[in-house]
Amino acid sequence: MIDDFVAGDLSDVEEAIRKAAAAEIMPRYRQLAAHEIVEKTGPHDLVTTADRQAEEHLTASLTALLPGSVVVGEEAVHADPAVYDALRGDAPVWIVDPVDGTRQFVHGDPGFCTLVALAEHGKVLASWTYAPVRDDMATAVRGRGARLNGEPLRAGSPGPDAVLRVAMSHPDYTTPDQKRALLGLNVDGVDARPCGSAGLEYLSVARGDLDGVAFSWENAWDHAAGLLLVEEAGGTDVTVAGERFRIAGGNTLPFTSARTDAVARRIRALLTA
Incomplete structure (x- = not known):
């Protein structure tokens, strides 16, 4: 049934x-009251009423579109970590990040998006990245390419002597080993900076505006949509162990997603140096 759906x-x-x-996000954009913002694990890990309400809205609408499917959403997993196990089950899974870039959303910055991916047996089959302030909708379907607002997306490749532009996890939020790996990007020929919304960074790679990302965490809702978007735009991903990223977890971190295989291999080499 899922094959017919996709x-x-x-x-x-x-x-x-x-x-x-x-219904749930834009009416609260730059309109959040203090009581609508809550810290989860710390001051840099926030959740808002918009996150929760949008995830509930999407859970109802997406499962209605595909009967028998389930949802793995960021807020549902925070409430019950066992929800994440659905990624290893047999049912089709909608992977949802209702507001990717909550910190930006809270600060009234337009750099946030909604991420949705549809997966089965650990493989992402389709994805949607929606930036509501700009009304940009990026989509990808496995084997059918990537599009932005209906137009084909191609990541292209950097010039032979171009400085690589890479968005990476902030070193302050990494383990000592991951921090050492990410410091490998601080070399001539690489312009590395801390990332914003992961979903929008993946979109930048798929558009060719960014050469790659290097991330040290593996929450599926942050990566599933963007990984397929980049892949269908001509890019690829690889972990420091030389393996493709697995959305169900168990990856050796950090990992990179990049415009081309050559760029991915170069970033991996720097992360493992």
């Missing part, structure tokens, strides 16, 4: 995402 017209999914953003 092979069909997926515009209903886009519409569900737009409706959730219009």
Whole structure:
């Protein structure tokens, strides 16, 4: 059934995402009250009423579109970590980050997005990245390419002598080993900076505006949509162990997603130096 669903017209999914953003996120953009913002694990890990309400909205609408499917959402997993186990189950899984870049959203910055991916047996089959302030919708379907607002997306490749532009995890939020690995990017020929919204950084790679990302955490809701988007735009991903990233977890970190295989190999070499 999921094969038929993915092979069909997926515009209903886009519409569900737009409706959730219009109903639950944008009315609260730059309008959040203090009581609508809560710290989860610390001052840099925030959740808002918009996150929770948008995830509930998407959970209802997406499972209605694909009966028998389940949702692994950031806020549901925070409430019950066992929800994450669905990524290793047999049912089709919607992977949802209702507001990717919550810190930016709280500060009134437009650099946030809604991420949705559809996966089965650990493989991402389709993905949606929606930046509601700009009304940008990036989509990818495995084997059918990537698009931004309906136009084909191609990551392209950097020039032979170009400085590589890389967005990476902030070293302050990494383990000592991961921090040492990320410091490998501080070399001539690489312009590395801390990342913003992971979903928008992946979109930048898929557009060719950024050469790669290097991340040290593996929450599926942050990566599933963007990894497929970059892959279908011509890019690839690899962990420091030389393996493709697994959305169900168990990856050796950090990992990179990049415009080309050559760029991915170069970033990996620097992370493992």
